[in-house]
Amino acid sequence: MQTKNSLGDDMPRSINKDEKILKSIGTRIHKLRGQKGITQAVLSASLGVEPETLSRYERGIITVSISQLYEIARCLDVPIGTLLGSGKPGKEGELLDRFGLLDKPGQDLILGLLRKMTG
Numbered sequence: 001m002q003t004k005n006s007l008g009d010d011m012p013r014s015i016n017k018d019e020k021i022l023k024s025i026g027t028r029i030h031k032l033r034g035q036k037g038i039t040q041a042v043l044s045a046s047l048g049v050e051p052e053t054l055s056r057y058e059r060g061i062i063t064v065s066i067s068q069l070y071e072i073a074r075c076l077d078v079p080i081g082t083l084l085g086s087g088k089p090g091k092e093g094e095l096l097d098r099f100g101l102l103d104k105p106g107q108d109l110i111l112g113l114l115r116k117m118t119g
Contacts, residue, residue, distance in 0.1 A: 023060030025069070028083050030058040031101050032076045046075045 033043055044054040047068065056062040057072075064072070073080040078100075086096035099107060 019060065022063060024085055025064060025083055026058040026060040028085065028097075028101060029054075029064075029072055029076075032078060032082070033058075035101075035103055036076055038076070043072070043075055047071055 033040070040051045040054050040058075044051040047054065049068075053062070057064045057068075069083055070080055073083055076083075082100040085100070086093045088096060099110060102110065
């Protein structure tokens with residue numbers, strides 16, 4: 001299926017999927033950076049990019065390279081998969097994605113609750 005871009009040209013529907021994925025990755029970067037108390041200025045300096053570039057990553061406006069994702073994950077001290085999300089549909093995927101955004105005490109709390117609920 002085709003869709004129109006901002007210029008009115010036909011574009012493959014996969015572009016919309018890519019945009020959603022980029023926005024999702026950016027949201028995860030933003031949330032994790034905030035949880036860790038790291039400013040855009042500090043993280044962008046660690047990555048060797050301008051703060052505006054990091055802002056564009058976080059808003060899903062520009063594509064983050066795999067090597068840059070690796071560095072972002074390293075700086076945020078999370079597995080790279082946390083930035084990418086689970087890719088699973090439905091409630092299971094949402095649960096995994098949201099769990100990955102929690103800090104360690106939050107994850108421990110949720111695991112404790114789940115263990116009590118499921119015996």
